[in-house]
Amino acid sequence: MEEREWAICLRILSLGAGRDSSAIDTADTSVRDAVERLNAMCKSEGNEDLVTRVYPAMTKLFQRCCSSSTQRPSTALVALAILQFFLDHGETVLHDADPSLRAFFRSCLVKQYADPAVAAATVTFLNHNKMKFLLSYSSVLPQFFPLLLKVIAWGDETLDTPFLQLFPALMGPPSFLQLFLALLDLPTLVLALESLEQRTGSLHGNMGNIRKNPAPEALLALMDEAYTGTFIDGGDDSSKEGSGRNSHYEADDLFSDLLKDENEGLAERHWSYPGMKATLEAAMGSVQSNKLKHALKFSPQLLQVYFDVALRDVSDSLLCALLPMVFFRIDAMFPDKAFSIEVQQTCFQFMHACFKKSPQFIALLKKPITDSVSQPQTSDGKTELALQLCWAIGEHGGGGTHFKDAARELFETLELVLYENLSSRRKTSAVPAQSRLLCFVITAIAKLATCHRELSPRARVCLAKVARSHQLLDKIVWRRARDYLGLMHDHAICSSILGGQHRPGTVEWSKAQTLAVANIPFYLLDEREGLPFHDFSFSDIIGQSVAS
Template identity: 50%
Template sequence: MAKASAEEREGDWDFHLRSLSANARDSSAAADPASDSYILQSVRKICEICRESRSEDLVARAYPQISKLFQRSVSSSPHSQTSSNGLLLLTILQFFLDFGEVVLHDADPSLRIFFRSCLSREFADPVVAEATLDFLNLNKSKLLSSFPTLLPQFFPLLLKLIAWNGEKLEKSFETVLPAMMSTGSFLPLFPSLIDLPILVVALEKVERSSGTLIGSSIASIQKSTAPEMLLALMDEAYTGSTIEDRGGDSGSDDNNTIDVADPVLLDLLKDENDGLAERHLTSPGIAATLQAAINTPQSDRRRQALKLTPRLLELYFTIALRDVNDSLLCALVPLLMSRNATVFPDKFFSFEVRKRISEFLLAAFQRTPHIIALLKKPIIDRLGEAYDSPAKAN
């Protein structure tokens, strides 16, 4: 009986491996492998059989086909219009993580390719978003031990994922959040978390001006800024028309377009952690965006972000008190004090965020009282600003 079962399993394995070969030869499927509705099922079945059999020979025979399929799927990402491509890539990545040591495959480049080529375009797809968080949670221990810089590097992209998909993925995201925190991401993560509602506003702004977010890479806005501005200046030099003139002629509404020259908006929409950038929420682009947001009815996504952000901040602060060293804690305090006065202009949100900041500061000073002396100047400066502020006078 066991022998028959083994033979049946190997027969299934041969069938599904031939399906991968047929997919590669099919001219229509070769350009977009995920368009074949059976290919995902075949890859999943091959992975399942390899796990059950624990046969290195089967893994070695499957690897070349699966590796080629991964490359073709990555190439098709810019043109794929369904969730299938993201799900297929995640399934292949699971194969790489499970059997990478057997076939000597370093999964790090493959993981980064997935984030840059696929998730950057499909984070707004609820199916891909949920599957990505499930994948990260399933493999969290391995990712932390073997690829510790991966999630800290791509935390801005994961924040876009949760900002767009909201509370339904909150629990899954909360279990991934600690893995995003490292020495290099701890400080930049705080302003990104507190600005989650502003990120939602910016994403909605992009959607209104450019259409659906699924299938388009928002990060490309950053890359295109310099050429666009150069072309605009050349056009002005040759024709005498200004950027403002062209904007008026186009009949477009400035409130529905992203100002590519505004570095704060570009920083909000980035996919990767490039360090701590100072965000001036009074910059023209941000000020106009926030004013437009205040004057329009709240979207469901923004309402969810306003409720979700304080809870994520609370988790961030809990991890900080538990795991972060005194040096990073000392560096965080002035950042908290500066951002305490500049948060998204919503009464409930402001109260909840400032409450958590105050509670964290008290807990941090109780845990590490000696940093108070080191932070004497920023503390006194902030107290002076609060005393002189117009809000206090009123």
């Protein structure tokens, strides 16, 4: 019986290999079933002769699937079944599956990623062989992660759980930084796919690109300049201020970068274009599509997994390179309020986890940190980033006691921010956000001076000026400055309260169940009236049971 079944399956496979793959109809699953059955029989029998007999027909059929000019979903499904055979028996027939895997992505999946059956089968196949990819083909998934994000962006919620399981395999040194940007732009990718569908009619079998090739226009402009001496500005250089670049062109460039199928390195910084958010809002319309809602919900989940894996497995050099990108994208993301708030909170948690793991990052990244702290606070995202960085500077002593020069430069930045706000307060009325910023700044100044005692004289001057400005500042600000001045008279007590974590003379509050916590200045020092100007609580550090 098995020999008869073997002969029938082999006959079907030979017929499929002998005809054009476009003839494989979607409803005709006989070829795929034959491939899967032959693979199962080869595994159960453990007979290398059987594998050797079926291998030539498998190879020929796979080549036909990949070279077909008319791709159908059934073609991709048959190719996946053959790939499984190659992975299961490649050692027996000495077949390197790497070229075959890349051929599948470039020839089949690139045309059929929008088909639900192909998308589900691809994610299932990759999950089933995840360990083989990690051990033997570790560069394949990081190279094709843009195409896989297109699969999940256009798919439904049933793919979320299996894709989350697969997602860490997409992370590698070549894709680490690019993947962060792609995750933030997942909702924008949905807009790009919807725009492409509107322009072409369907995404099935579509390899189109929104971007128009600028070469002919650029060549005509150069010829005109050469012969007439005049220069024609095509309006396509976004780096020139006042070039009059149309916002739709900028959005199309962003869409085109997101629609790439392979990892080609870091894309252009399209989000530096000032009108990008307004352009995306116009493209989104008044009603969000179901696919866009799904992307807005799923993207933060992927980002959390990305950060968890990064903190556990990624080298310090890559983490250090990632943080400036996080700073920039805090205020440059898809214009949905709930999505922005959730992503910003996730990014801030990751940022603090990085600084806690490697405090020296603060000294190494002093330039982007000082730029972020001292930049004009034109949005809530930039303001919150400045507050969080001020807290990190003080909590980790500007990188530690060994980074004196970096600590001095960071202190000077905080000093400048403090004096600028004091000067502006004399001209304008009190603003709650400004009071909150001043609380963080003076706390960071006091903590820096506690860690680096050579900064203490300058810190006392700063705090004294704030304490004397009680007619201009909120009571909580100048009273905090006054209390810090009192603490700094006794260095031992000041070091215990303001010294941060793991420094000489610092009490480890987290181990003292009945004592206080690390961020005492935010709670005590006679400041219990009203809501605090911070997001930290006792339960965050010592747990609900102890706090109660």
